[in-house]
Amino acid sequence: MDYLKSLNEPQYEGAVNTEGPTMIIAGAGSGKTRVLTYRIAYLIEKKGVDPFNILALTFTNKAAKEMRDRIEKVVGTEARNLWMGTFHSVFARILRAEADKLGYPSNFTIYDTDDSKQLIKSIVKELGLDDKIYKPNVVFNRISGAKNRLISWREYINNPIFRADDESNMKPELGKIYKIYSERCFKAGAMDFDDLLFNTNVLFKQHIDVLNKYQQRFHYVMVDEFQDTNISQYLITKKLSAVRQNICVVGDDAQSIYAFRGADIQNILNFEKDYPDLRVIKLEQNYRSTKTIVNAANAIISKNRAQLKKNVWTDNDEGSLIELLKANSDNEEGKLVASSIFEEKMQNQLQNSDFAILYRTNSQSRAIEEALRRMNIKYKIVGGLSFYQRKEIKDLMAYLRFAINHNDEQSLRRIINYPKRGIGDTSVDKIIVAANDHDISLWEVLTNISSFLPGRAANAVMDFVTLIKRFKHDIETKDAYEAANLIAKGSGILKELYEDKTVEGLSRYENVQELLNAVKEYVDDPEKEDKSLGAFLQEIALITGVDNDKDDGEEKVTLMTIHMAKGLEFKNVYIVGLEEDLFPSQMMLSSRADLEEERRLFYVAVTRAERKLFLSYALSRYRFGRLKNCEPSRFIDEIDPMFIKVSKKYGKVESSGLSGDDYAKNFINGMRKTTTSRPVAKTSTYKPSADFEPSDTSGLQAGMKVEHPKFGYGMVTEMDESGANRKAKVHFDDFGEKTLLLSFAKLKIH
Numbered sequence: 001m002d003y004l005k006s007l008n009e010p011q012y013e014g015a016v017n018t019e020g021p022t023m024i025i026a027g028a029g030s031g032k033t034r035v036l037t038y039r040i041a042y043l044i045e046k047k048g049v050d051p052f053n054i055l056a057l058t059f060t061n062k063a064a065k066e067m068r069d070r071i072e073k074v075v076g077t078e079a080r081n082l083w084m085g086t087f088h089s090v091f092a093r094i095l096r097a098e099a100d101k102l103g104y105p106s107n108f109t110i111y112d113t114d115d116s117k118q119l120i121k122s123i124v125k126e127l128g129l130d131d132k133i134y135k136p137n138v139v140f141n142r143i144s145g146a147k148n149r150l151i152s153w154r155e156y157i158n159n160p161i162f163r164a165d166d167e168s169n170m171k172p173e174l175g176k177i178y179k180i181y182s183e184r185c186f187k188a189g190a191m192d193f194d195d196l197l198f199n200t201n202v203l204f205k206q207h208i209d210v211l212n213k214y215q216q217r218f219h220y221v222m223v224d225e226f227q228d229t230n231i232s233q234y235l236i237t238k239k240l241s242a243v244r245q246n247i248c249v250v251g252d253d254a255q256s257i258y259a260f261r262g263a264d265i266q267n268i269l270n271f272e273k274d275y276p277d278l279r280v281i282k283l284e285q286n287y288r289s290t291k292t293i294v295n296a297a298n299a300i301i302s303k304n305r306a307q308l309k310k311n312v313w314t315d316n317d318e319g320s321l322i323e324l325l326k327a328n329s330d331n332e333e334g335k336l337v338a339s340s341i342f343e344e345k346m347q348n349q350l351q352n353s354d355f356a357i358l359y360r361t362n363s364q365s366r367a368i369e370e371a372l373r374r375m376n377i378k379y380k381i382v383g384g385l386s387f388y389q390r391k392e393i394k395d396l397m398a399y400l401r402f403a404i405n406h407n408d409e410q411s412l413r414r415i416i417n418y419p420k421r422g423i424g425d426t427s428v429d430k431i432i433v434a435a436n437d438h439d440i441s442l443w444e445v446l447t448n449i450s451s452f453l454p455g456r457a458a459n460a461v462m463d464f465v466t467l468i469k470r471f472k473h474d475i476e477t478k479d480a481y482e483a484a485n486l487i488a489k490g491s492g493i494l495k496e497l498y499e500d501k502t503v504e505g506l507s508r509y510e511n512v513q514e515l516l517n518a519v520k521e522y523v524d525d526p527e528k529e530d531k532s533l534g535a536f537l538q539e540i541a542l543i544t545g546v547d548n549d550k551d552d553g554e555e556k557v558t559l560m561t562i563h564m565a566k567g568l569e570f571k572n573v574y575i576v577g578l579e580e581d582l583f584p585s586q587m588m589l590s591s592r593a594d595l596e597e598e599r600r601l602f603y604v605a606v607t608r609a610e611r612k613l614f615l616s617y618a619l620s621r622y623r624f625g626r627l628k629n630c631e632p633s634r635f636i637d638e639i640d641p642m643f644i645k646v647s648k649k650y651g652k653v654e655s656s657g658l659s660g661d662d663y664a665k666n667f668i669n670g671m672r673k674t675t676t677s678r679p680v681a682k683t684s685t686y687k688p689s690a691d692f693e694p695s696d697t698s699g700l701q702a703g704m705k706v707e708h709p710k711f712g713y714g715m716v717t718e719m720d721e722s723g724a725n726r727k728a729k730v731h732f733d734d735f736g737e738k739t740l741l742l743s744f745a746k747l748k749i750h
């Protein structure tokens with residue numbers, strides 16, 4: 001039994017003492033996940049437990065897969081029979097089997113967050129409430145919060161405390177929305193993510209026989225990352241293991257980073273109360289990281305008051321000092337990180353996948369992504385979209401693009417009714433069809449909209465046209481940054497996002513600000529000759545033209561927020577943007593508890609590194625359109641200077657021997673070649689003659705033969721004579737029947 005030999009003594013204790021309640025609360029990298037993995041292998045292999053009787057809950061599906069793969073190496077394909085996965089995936093499976101007990105069909109739908117928000121939106125509308133007050137995001141989070149604390153809509157409505165709270169927040173109808181939302185989900189045979197946990201609790205509470213069945217099934221229950229479970233999850237595991245008491249939870253209070261989603265560190269403390277016979281195992285030896293990293297991490301977390309005392313140490317090498325990269329700007333930070341990765345790869349024979357770049361908020365990825373692309377270093381963004389793929393960025397870019405090119409169909413589709421201005425999809429389709437049928441530009445259709453759409457829809461389009469004209473004027477008269485800013489405001493995007501005070505809303509707002517910052521940096525860059533908005537957009541289009549986001553098994557640098565990095569490890573880790581107000585985040589800092597959560601996040605980030613850790617910050621960063629001087633994060637000061645060396649590259653970007661710009665040039669040239677060789681769809685053999693001249697169509701009649709510059713030859717089949725909107729139905733040889741508005745159509749009568 002080789003695998004057991006690879007455990008130290010307390011780890012071994014944790015793996016083989018399978019009976020009774022066990023809790024392992026230990027520092028990062030001390031082998032908690034490894035103990036769980038081998039405990040399961042041991043149960044199957046040594047104790048002959050059927051994998052069907054083992055339940056193991058992980059925080060991500062990826063973690064479950066990794067664990068299963070490792071167990072499979074020991075016990076073979078039997079490992080596939082384990083009940084293993086995230087809380088949501090495991091209990092969705094159980095709910096499917098038991099759905100009828102709750103009145104649900106077994107093929108119930110699972111609504112994702114977007115579905116839920118759409119539903120909330122329509123309910124708010126039906127109730128005649130103001131959707132600026134009852135923002136879908138805000139309502140959704142309130143409902144989600146209630147469900148995660150196991151508060152049903154009935155309890156919510158009947159609880160005077162919630163009502164008073166909602167009234168003081170000017171949202172007295174929240175309870176009613178919660179009720180209708182739940183009823184509608186139920187009627188639609190749908191559960192949202194929170195329902196998966198909420199309804200499992202209901203199921204176990206109302207149907208003792210069902211609970212009993214699963215208590216009999218799961219002889220052993222295990223939970224990884226226990227510190228981040230919420231009360232709803234906690235109760236499920238407690239109920240399931242109530243009979244046999246074979247529950248083992250592992251976690252690290254120092255890595256609790258989901259309080260904002262209802263994770264409760266209390267669960268760890270309750271656990272000791274709930275199980276008086278609890279076996280507590282401490283793991284103190286870290287196997288992941290160098291001495292330098294472990295000691296630095298210990299120093300960081302010791303600043304938190306609300307932490308259980310632990311003594312984490314390692315036998316690993318001293319390792320390199322932590323490298324501090326100071327940059328003058330966020331763009332330079334990106335370049336420093338990219339060239340450092342390049343050098344590290346060369347010097348230490350590392351691969352892209354040995355590197356991770358971690359940041360506090362998603363918007364920070366922009367400067368990093370650009371630098372990596374320029375250096376031709378492949379990367380992937382885990383758990384998020386790359387900056388320019390994000391919806392809010394695409395939306396604003398579409399406005400900018402459309403204000404410059406009024407005929408950009410894709411952009412028009414994105415923005416014509418976002419933010420909402422009462423122009424439905426059918427109207428948009430009609431506009432696009434009209435432009436194609438009459439062979440006139442989209443803009444011509446838009447500016448003559450009353451010929452194509454009825455009254456109300458036409459009015460809304462006219463307002464939109466006025467808006468775009470104003471934006472065009474802004475672009476022609478102001479500098480690119482000012483114009484982009486006016487467009488972000490004038491379009492209503494900024495306001496829409498600003499009013500959404502949820503965590504995701506804030507992050508979307510920050511992303512839009514970050515795009516504006518990128519324009520500002522572009523304008524301020526002395527090397528850029530053409531400072532127009534058009535030139536900026538073109539540059540971005542070229543940088544982002546590559547599909548860098550698919551995970552196609554290639555070696556890639558991992559970029560992600562620290563929240564996503566929990567449980568993972570990489571040889572080299574870069575933590576970027578270590579500046580006051582960014583990390584610790586100003587938005588999250590209103591109490592000591594908040595600061596301590598930020599510090600735990602920093603601890604999680606630092607402890608992902610195996611051999612080398614890099615910390616970086618910029619002395620200035622564009623935030624909210626202004627170049628802001630930044631101060632290094634207090635977290636840097638909290639590490640003893642003896643562990644840190646300041647990189648020599650301070651203040652200038654070292655050339656790594658290969659110029660990033662040369663890479664970029666080759667790369668763009670390569671792309672151009674491929675775009676020009678793309679085959680063009682062939683639909684007709686018709687070619688308009690060089691001297692094509694449209695005729696006067698006032699005398700056009702059915703039966704006449706006509707020529708159209710796009711559709712070729714055809715015959716008029718019908719005329720619709722109604723004043724300014726005179727139309728002709730024409731049957732074209734190659735394109736079939738089209739209805740043309742004669743004031744626009746270019747027709748030659750033969």
Ligand code: ATP
Pocket residue numbers: 006007008011026027028029030031032033034035252255286287288566567568569607
């Ligand atoms: P985290 O708190 O970050 O989730 P963890 O406590 O779950 O960390 P693991 O991921 O299980 O730690 O282990 C960290 C690393 O140390 C892994 O690469 C693991 O394989 C290795 N490791 C753990 N225990 C031992 C051991 N006894 N001998 C050798 N390597 C070990």
Ligand code: MG
Pocket residue numbers: 032033034567
């Ligand atoms: Mg782990």
